[in-house]
Amino acid sequence: MSATNTPETPATAPAPAAVKGEKQGALVLRRFLSNKLALVCIVLFLALIAFAGSAAGFGPFPGWWKHSYTAVNAQFEGGAPTISLVPTWLGGEGVHLGEHPFGQSRIGVDYFAMTMRGIMNSVLVMVVIGGLGTIIGTVIGAIAGYYRGWVDAVLMRITDVFIVIPAIVIGSVVGNTAGGLGIWFLAALLALVSWMGIARLVRAEFLSLREREFVEAARVAGASDRRIIFKHILPNAIGVVIVSATLLAASAILLETGLSYLGYGIQPPEVSLGRLISDNQSAFSTRPWLYWWPAVFIVLLALLVNFVGDGLRDAFDPRQKRFKMRKMREMTTGA
Numbered sequence: 001m002s003a004t005n006t007p008e009t010p011a012t013a014p015a016p017a018a019v020k021g022e023k024q025g026a027l028v029l030r031r032f033l034s035n036k037l038a039l040v041c042i043v044l045f046l047a048l049i050a051f052a053g054s055a056a057g058f059g060p061f062p063g064w065w066k067h068s069y070t071a072v073n074a075q076f077e078g079g080a081p082t083i084s085l086v087p088t089w090l091g092g093e094g095v096h097l098g099e100h101p102f103g104q105s106r107i108g109v110d111y112f113a114m115t116m117r118g119i120m121n122s123v124l125v126m127v128v129i130g131g132l133g134t135i136i137g138t139v140i141g142a143i144a145g146y147y148r149g150w151v152d153a154v155l156m157r158i159t160d161v162f163i164v165i166p167a168i169v170i171g172s173v174v175g176n177t178a179g180g181l182g183i184w185f186l187a188a189l190l191a192l193v194s195w196m197g198i199a200r201l202v203r204a205e206f207l208s209l210r211e212r213e214f215v216e217a218a219r220v221a222g223a224s225d226r227r228i229i230f231k232h233i234l235p236n237a238i239g240v241v242i243v244s245a246t247l248l249a250a251s252a253i254l255l256e257t258g259l260s261y262l263g264y265g266i267q268p269p270e271v272s273l274g275r276l277i278s279d280n281q282s283a284f285s286t287r288p289w290l291y292w293w294p295a296v297f298i299v300l301l302a303l304l305v306n307f308v309g310d311g312l313r314d315a316f317d318p319r320q321k322r323f324k325m326r327k328m329r330e331m332t333t334g335a
Contacts, residue, residue, distance in 0.1 A: 028239075031315040038311020045304040048297075052119040055112075067100070067110035069117040070269055079104035081111075081289050103289045105280070115293050118273040121183055121266055122301065125256045128187035129194050130249030136191065137198030137248075138241050142229050144199070145206025156203070163196045168255070172264045183266055190255065198244045205237040239316030246309030250302050257298055273298045 033039060057063035067073065076082070082098025102111040144155040162170070170193040174186070209215065210233060218228050234241075259265035260274030268275075273294040280290035 028315045032311055035311040035314060038308050038314075041304045041307040041311070045301070045308065048119070048300070048304075049123055052116040052123075056116040056120050063116070065110075065113055065116065067113045069109065069113040069271060071109065073100075073104065073108045073110060075104060075108055076100055079106070079108070079287065102293050103287070105290065106283065106287075111290065111293065114271050114276060115273070115297065118271045118276050118294060119297055119301070121270060121272045122253055122256055122274075122298075124183055125187040125190070125266075125272070126249045126252045126301075126305075128184065129191045129252035129255070130245050132188060132191035133194040133248050133252075134198055134241060134245040137195035137244070138202050138234075140195065141199040141202025142206055142234060142237075145203040146210055146225065146229050146233065148207070152203070155199075159196050159199050162193060168258055168262075172259065172262060183270060186266065187256075190252070190259075194248060194252065194255070198241070198248060201240050201244050202237060205240050206233055209233045209236055239312075243309055243313045243316060246305055246312060250305040250309065253298065253302050253305070 053063070055063045055065040056069065076099050079100070081101060081103040083101035097112070100110050100112060102115055105111055105114065140155055140159070144152040174189045174193065206229075215228060215232060218232050223232070256265055256272060257274035257277075260272045261278040263278065266272040266275055276294040277291060277298075280287070284291045
């Protein structure tokens with residue numbers, strides 16, 4: 001006698017759909033792309049760098065802007081800005097840059113060319129300080145957090161010595177010594193006094209991760225300390241490192257601006273945004289555009305990098321993860 005299928009005992013039940021795991025990198029990328037503000041900021045930041053670089057030129061390659069940041073020109077319309085952003089259908093002069101969109105300096109140098117060059121130099125200092133400072137801070141923090149004991153004590157006391165000295169004081173001494181040796185050398189020396197915050201954060205992360213089971217398993221398997229640090233622990237602390245690097249890059253812009261404003265940063269004939277403000281602070285009441293153009297771009301660069309850092313922090317923070325229960329039930333039941 002053959003068995004009959006009944007509603008209570010179905011012959012075949014639908015198998016639950018397999019739930020595939022998602023790699024950490026893909027999860028972080030998906031969550032970062034879902035942060036609209038951070039995504040817009042990183043696009044604007046890259047677009048600003050591309051625009052300034054293409055206008056001022058990259059190294060030996062000249063830019064598309066016709067004026068140089070060092071050439072002296074005859075005063076045009078009293079040195080006032082010629083840029084127009086109001087279209088003709090709104091009663092304006094149309095959208096155009098004009099002969100000198102940001103105006104001219106007191107001696108006739110095109111201020112648009114100087115500002116674009118200043119943006120590129122400030123971004124260069126930001127990248128060098130952020131990159132080199134992150135590497136130094138990560139290595140010191142990782143060694144201190146992993147080995148602990150007297151190694152941790154010595155490295156952290158050295159870190160404390162650098163922390164208690166104001167950054168602007170150290171930067172002034174470094175800038176006064178290396179300001180005339182080029183932008184790269186100045187940025188590298190500033191990076192040597194900008195790693196302390198990252199070192200303390202990485203140390204705290206390593207103190208927590210070194211007690212995890214996967215580290216003990218690596219020790220039992222005979223892995224060397226170097227392999228455990230850089231192959232097992234550091235990838236799990238990369239979120240802290242990346243977020244700290246973006247915050248350091250944002251503070252590097254302000255550090256370079258402050259040093260150049262005081263006269264200890266980038267030296268003539270090169271220009272930076274802070275140097276432009278310092279050189280034209282006396283013209284604030286008569287030619288305010290000489291002050292406001294570099295100030296606007298300093299604030300804009302710092303804000304964009306900070307918003308990108310906030311987006312990366314939210315992407316790497318596991319506590320920000322949100323589960324859609326309905327979707328999870330559909331995946332597990334196959335409905």
